[in-house]
Amino acid sequence: MKKENRGQWGSRFGFIMAAAGSAVGLGNIWRFPYLAGENGGGAFIIFYLIFVVLIGMTVMLTEFSVGRMTATAAVGSFKSVDKRWTFAGVIGVLSAFLIMGFYPVVGGWAVAYIFKSVTGLLSNPDVIGSSFDTFITGTWEPLIWTAIFLILNVFVVVRGVSSGIEAAGKILMPMLFVLLIIIIGKGLTLPDAGKGLEFLFKPDFSKVSGKMLLSALGQAFFSLSLGMGCMITYGSYLKKEENLPANTFIVSGLDTLVALMAGLAIFPALFSFGMEPAGGPGLVFVVVPTIFAKMGGIGTVLSLIFFVALFVAALTSSVSLLEVATSYFIDERGWTRSKAVVFVATIMIVLCILSSLSLGVMGGFKILGVGVFDLLDILTDKIFLAVGGVLVTVFAGWSVKKEDLFNEVTNNGTVPFALLNVWYGLVKYVAPIIISIVAIVGIAGIAQKGVMFLGLSIFVILAIFSKKL
Numbered sequence: 001m002k003k004e005n006r007g008q009w010g011s012r013f014g015f016i017m018a019a020a021g022s023a024v025g026l027g028n029i030w031r032f033p034y035l036a037g038e039n040g041g042g043a044f045i046i047f048y049l050i051f052v053v054l055i056g057m058t059v060m061l062t063e064f065s066v067g068r069m070t071a072t073a074a075v076g077s078f079k080s081v082d083k084r085w086t087f088a089g090v091i092g093v094l095s096a097f098l099i100m101g102f103y104p105v106v107g108g109w110a111v112a113y114i115f116k117s118v119t120g121l122l123s124n125p126d127v128i129g130s131s132f133d134t135f136i137t138g139t140w141e142p143l144i145w146t147a148i149f150l151i152l153n154v155f156v157v158v159r160g161v162s163s164g165i166e167a168a169g170k171i172l173m174p175m176l177f178v179l180l181i182i183i184i185g186k187g188l189t190l191p192d193a194g195k196g197l198e199f200l201f202k203p204d205f206s207k208v209s210g211k212m213l214l215s216a217l218g219q220a221f222f223s224l225s226l227g228m229g230c231m232i233t234y235g236s237y238l239k240k241e242e243n244l245p246a247n248t249f250i251v252s253g254l255d256t257l258v259a260l261m262a263g264l265a266i267f268p269a270l271f272s273f274g275m276e277p278a279g280g281p282g283l284v285f286v287v288v289p290t291i292f293a294k295m296g297g298i299g300t301v302l303s304l305i306f307f308v309a310l311f312v313a314a315l316t317s318s319v320s321l322l323e324v325a326t327s328y329f330i331d332e333r334g335w336t337r338s339k340a341v342v343f344v345a346t347i348m349i350v351l352c353i354l355s356s357l358s359l360g361v362m363g364g365f366k367i368l369g370v371g372v373f374d375l376l377d378i379l380t381d382k383i384f385l386a387v388g389g390v391l392v393t394v395f396a397g398w399s400v401k402k403e404d405l406f407n408e409v410t411n412n413g414t415v416p417f418a419l420l421n422v423w424y425g426l427v428k429y430v431a432p433i434i435i436s437i438v439a440i441v442g443i444a445g446i447a448q449k450g451v452m453f454l455g456l457s458i459f460v461i462l463a464i465f466s467k468k469l
């Protein structure tokens with residue numbers, strides 16, 4: 001462990017852009033709108049917001065504190081406090097590999113759609129749906145875009161924490177805001193845009209269900225990049241004088257803002273064109289371009305802007321996932337950054353090839369009843385992130401000394417944090433209990449029992465063997 005050579009964020013603004021860059025991603029622009037659409041809009045959004053404030057911010061502050069306190073990335077953080085906890089970090093690194101087994105595939109689609117917008121392939125509204133299906137089930141085309149997307153990640157991460165990840169975030173995040181504002185401006189001025197606002201902001205509580213609550217909490221974890229050591233890693237590059245509660249508030253606030261902005265960019269226009277909100281995962285790749293195509297010339301420009309925004313958001317997030325896995329090999333194995341990045345990205349590209357092909361030619365190849373793409377998604381979304389969230393809060397609440405944690409959060413008493421005790425109560429009792437309930441119900445509800453047992457056995461195996469790592 002060579003702490004002196006570890007990277008560090010160059011400025012507060014840079015850190016916030018990088019951490020918000022990690023949080024703001026496909027989760028906000030691709031997943032949030034379709035989950036809101038499928039779950040009836042407003043009511044889902046209210047529960048989502050409650051979970052973000054109560055659980056999400058609590059866990060984010062915990063991750064930042066643990067990361068900065070130990071000044072090592074995911075695995076090292078847990079290990080340096082108590083060796084028996086090493087497995088919790090290892091699960092985080094494993095989750096990074098698994099999420100990166102499908103995230104760049106969708107990122108690649110976004111890059112492809114930038115080009116399809118420019119070359120006019122998205123201008124005929126009648127064929128957009130079928131051409132999306134043909135595209136993602138194809139063999140070479142999606143693979144090439146996925147590879148391009150992953151290579152861009154490698155370029156950023158190889159340059160290091162400050163001149164790679166931070167520099168990219170500082171340019172790309174403000175750009176993302178501007179792009180989304182342009183699209184929202186157009187959407188809100190369309191006839192009947194008010195119906196979209198009503199859908200988003202007027203809750204229909206008859207839509208509340210157990211399934212909806214599960215997806216709201218799951219989405220909060222995914223969107224805020226929690227439960228797998230990502231914010232621990234980013235916190236570990238923070239300077240000691242930074243105000244952690246304030247940064248937590250800003251980063252989660254920005255993430256929520258962008259999710260709502262994505263909703264505003266999509267739903268008013270969607271209702272204006274009389275389309276269905278429950279578009280599922282195809283919402284932003286089918287419904288959104290269809291709306292733009294129906295607008296004619298200006299639609300081409302908006303479509304281009306939209307997919308650039310989607311790509312930018314995806315890139316700064318997958319960079320953080322790549323960094324979690326990379327930092328393990330740097331901190332714990334003493335590898336150079338370039339060796340670690342190349343090694344990690346190579347494993348990721350193999351997983352991505354399998355998951356991309358599982359939507360097409362390898363459609364018949366099932367592991368425990370599901371294709372690779374779905375397997376990775378279910379394992380991380382339903383099992384690993386939630387269990388990771390329970391582990392990090394139990395770790396911070398019960399294994400780290402209260403005094404050490406308080407000193408870290410308040411910079412040794414110099415930063416006032418009025419909610420310190422409330423937060424500690426949430427970390428120690430409320431968050432582990434609520435996340436556990438949701439995790440248990442969610443895991444028990446996984447239709448593919450084989451996948452459920454696979455996920456759980458991975459935990460047991462890691463818990464037994466990872467002390468050596």
Ligand code: TRP
Binds near residue numbers: 025099221230320385
């Ligand atoms: N938060 C990102 C998104 O919304 C995805 C992501 C990046 C992530 N790092 C993560 C999800 C760590 C879970 C854990 O797209």
